[in-house]
Amino acid sequence: MDAVLYICHGSRVKEGCREALSFVQRCKEKVSIPIQEAAFLELAEPTIEEAFERCVEQGATRIMAIPILLLTAAHAKQDIPNVLKKMIMRYPHVELSYGQPFGVQEKIIDILLEKVKDTNQEVTDQAMALLVGRGSSDQEALMQFQEIAQQLEERSKFQRVNTCFLAAATPTFKEGLLNATTLHYRQVFVIPYLLFTGVLMSEVIEEVKKLSSSSQQIILTNYLGYHSNLIDLLVEQVHQLHSSLVK
Structure with missing residues (x-):
């Protein structure tokens, strides 16, 4: 069974975390994949490990991990992959695909x-x-x-x-x-x-x-926020990852 793991940055400010979870919820509504969980890299819960385990507990055998980050820096290249690597070692039967930050769009x-x-x-x-x-x-x-x-x-x-x-x-x-x-x-x-x-x-x-x-x-000006354009970009990435998995 397929799952999407949305990985947000996390914040000490509760409103920032609420904004992230609200964004993920809006994305979930546009994705038909049965298992979808949100996680935070740092400063908030659930952690990546916790959300990954929730996916597995619900029967996920293929997980698409999507970093909800603006640019391709250390969090996307090292921190998140390192955690995911540990989880795959713990659950070797799970197939993992990893997305990319938004980048230049x-x-x-x-x-x-x-x-x-x-x-x-x-x-x-x-x-x-x-x-x-x-x-x-x-x-x-x-x-x-x-x-x-x-x-x-x-x-x-x-x-x-x-x-x-x-x-x-x-x-x-x-x-x-x-x-x-x-x-x-x-x-x-x-x-x-x-x-x-x-x-x-x-x-x-x-x-x-x-x-x-x-x-x-x-x-x-106001900060970017979790704009509907970002939902479109994220949903498009989920669909692309899913298509590569089912081939």
Whole structure:
């Protein structure tokens, strides 16, 4: 019997975990596979191990594990696979297929443009954007992030799109924000590239609040959130994985 294991990041902030579980529930409704469980990599329950065992207890012999992550970094390449490897050793009769983070997708650029529009602030010809990532030491993830920024610049009215990070990479968010205020653009749209609310989003809000200028607008958009576009991308990946299993 087939199962889908949705693996979310996890957060110390309960609202962030509730958002993730609500997203998974919306995905489940579009997937006809009989067994579907959600798990968190860290900071919340159920753990990957617990959710994997729930799948097995319900009769799963093939499990599709999908990391619900934005970029392909250490969590997707090492942390989650290491846990899954242990579970396969424990249940060798189970066939496992492993998905991929969202990566670079046109539908995600669509979400970013929507978040900018939702501010109800018209983007002028003197506007730039600051795309704020979680941060990673993984070069592939950093390259993906730069490509997303480039595509956003190409598809928007922004004169430029800079990137910065909340951890593990440079420039830091504080450095990126301070630099943006020196570039003499009348509008700076700060766009958090985050899936859920939490400690990092609170940090972005606090830093933006500290900066105000009569000659420059600092406009904070909402974080990505678990948008319907992401549901479409995730469901498409589940279908692709399932098709490869049944061949």
